[in-house]
Amino acid sequence: MNGSTRRKLSLYLNLIRLDRPIGWLLLIWPTLASLWMAAEGWPGWHLLTVFALGTVLMRSAGCCINDVADRNFDRYVKRTAGRPVTTGALAVREALLVGALLALMAFLLVLTTNELTVQLAIAALAIALVYPFSKRFISVPQAVLGIAFSFGIPMAFAATLDRETQHVRMTLAAIPDVAWVLMASNLFYVLAYDTVYAMVDRDDDIHVGIQTSALTLGRFDVQSVMAFYGIYLLGWTLIGLHLGMGNYFRLGAAIAALQIAWQNLLVRTRTREDCFKAFRMSHWIGFSVFLGTAVDLALR
Template sequence: MSYRFSERLPLYLDLIRWSRPAGWLLLLWPTLAALWIADDGFPGWHLLSVFIAGTVLMRSAGCCINDVADRAFDRHVERTAQRPVTSGKVPVQEALAVGAVLAFAAFLLVLTTNPPTILLSFAALAITLLYPYAKRFVSMPQAVLGIAFSFGIPMAFAAVQGAREWSLAAVGAAVPPQAWWLLLGNLFWVLAYDTEYAMVDRNDDLKIGIRTSAITLGRFDVAGVMLFYAVYLASWGALTHSLGAGHFAWLGIALGAAQALWHFTLIRDRSRAGCFKAFRLNHWLGASVFGGIALDYALR
């Protein structure tokens, strides 16, 4: 049995994109920023460990679900044709089993927090399961992904400020309105970088009939990406300031804005290489915003 697992392990690591950490970093930075804001600084090793590990586990589980849902489409897309499920190297049931184990491990971590956070985790799971099918019905499925990739924000506030009560009222008390606005603002960042990602596959997606923001925006795709960046950075600057962050948080926003302008130079000719590079490097933009917030609280 152990020999068989050692044979399958490289395929599982490929399935969850282990060699490409940019995906889980895109989820991690806004979640950590929310933790720091909610706790007025370092949230402690327990919550930090729970949210880092939980982010990696849930993103990995999401990859399993996404690849199963998209296997019929992915074989027609140059970039995804050799993914383990699409190529048949990992059967559907096996991929779902791996995803279930990873999601269960993440849930065990959530159980060490509090009831409001646990309740929110069910909503997060539902959105994760919904996203792979959104592109069949929604013109801009990246918005659904934006909610999924931003749900760590209210969960972070709930974990820091939540009580021991099992009720929606307890969730409402633990998560202030600004946290939900932060989620909405972060959604625009997801729209920005995932539209860049969709621009890479636009020709393939048009052939197979998948809906994406890159297709919906058409010739306004580059302008749309830059507008999404602007909304994200402006809203996060204003909201983090209203929640107590100071000048160094604005420095992080400024560094993020500089990177967004650089990304414009990468995507303006709509080349596959440029758009994919811009997408891959977005985690540095998120790291800059988080770094400014963390530094601001550390120097008080």
């Protein structure tokens, strides 16, 4: 591999953020926790592969779209000024082609499930495409991101329906109410950690003129982040208990609560460094809930 090829490969890896796994980690733990709940335990290698690999692929595809949409804003933000589309190292057409290829690969995975899951995947993709542009028009664009990032939850419940229905045509009514409650609760998880993320870029975003939840919430940003985390964890805990989860699930939720308390100590400083540290550690909250769920169901 010559130097030019290595440089191009490095640019593509930078574009799809494979060197920064925090994005797909934040996505994958709630998705897998809901998959375990839906399957009432081990979901099998097929569904695990579809949802785990699909999450990574769609996160990377989303990065491509986001970088193209924000290329004229990112150059004024310290954290994003060096992104390959922003600097011109990668052409817009190249980035879109990479994003389309990754999204196609994820869609092919979903096609191995059932029709209802495929329909939900199409809706999730549409919302993901809207998100980068919502920053121009919505004061809390993180809410749009929260919906997109939480679509894996009803998809997980839809994908497990095949076991009982044996490929009978299904509608949204077939998805249990608990899936929608988990999705709504998870939206607040996304609001929490992405508001913390927005706090990192607050000064730059004011200069650029885009809207974020950190700017909209103003001096109530820290209190709002803690409230968002609280709503998320309360919703998931209540659903877990409703589904008959036991002490291991409770322990996972308790560890998540301790992490939220620790995050409060970080974000209340409102410094760029502490907020970015809190954001990078946010996925451990979702991991704790997932681990508690998986262990509890495995030991039933």
